[in-house]
């Protein structure tokens with residue numbers, strides 16, 4: 001697993017703009033290298049604000065949106081079009097504004113009829129497995145970048161501290177009783193998150209500072225799931241100063257004066 005790199009920006013606005021610029025560059029580079037690219041999106045304030053910043057960037061059209069596969073790291077198990085679904089928010093922030101190929105937008109199944117979060121998780125695992133041929137990853141496609149937010153308790157995607165989902169060995173897990181509403185969710189598991197080439201944790205705000213300190217200070221992934229989120233080639237902690245405030249001096253590199 002990769003050693004995390006830490007970059008600290010002045011505030012949440014600069015962070016989000018810098019992550020958007022970095023994401024555009026990473027996707028352009030991936031497309032230049034292997035023809036297409038794939039990204040895993042996250043819900044949450046920082047993740048959705050990043051997508052909004054990508055849409056507003058003058059460099060937005062540098063990405064070939066039709067050659068991008070779009071996945072989600074987690075979803076709030078709600079009906080299609082619900083404003084709280086991560087998919088709905090990502091569409092409004094970015095996907096409705098760029099020429100994506102609808103066949104390459106892999107949203108997690110919405111709540112509907114008798115479908116359970118576990119059914120939705122199994123269905124998403126099948127879709128992931130159907131896309132594995134590209135560059136030989138096992139059980140999941142080769143994600144170029146997987147974005148994550150981090151909760152004040154150290155959760156990532158919908159993997160919450162001490163939750164049974166952390167001990168589930170399926171690639172995608174149904175989650176019930178999540179402490180962050182809504183209680184029913186669907187999430188990639190840590191092993192699938194760890195199959196990504198690059199994992200970027202985008203974190204802003206003083207309420208996240210203890211979780212950031214614990215995740216980077218040697219806590220285990222059952223107590224602090226963010227500690228277990230690492231990429232194959234890179235793990236990037238992209239922070240604002242408030243979220244980095246409890247890190248030992250010298251650990252992070254201030255990037256924005």
Ligand SMILES: O=C(O)[C@H](O)[C@@H](O)[C@H](O)[C@H](O)COP(=O)(O)O
Pocket residue numbers: 042043044045046047074075076086148149150151155156157158180
């Ligand atoms: O569906 C969700 O809510 C998430 O994907 C979740 O893991 C989120 O990313 C974090 O809770 C951080 O969210 P904030 O950036 O809003 O604090």
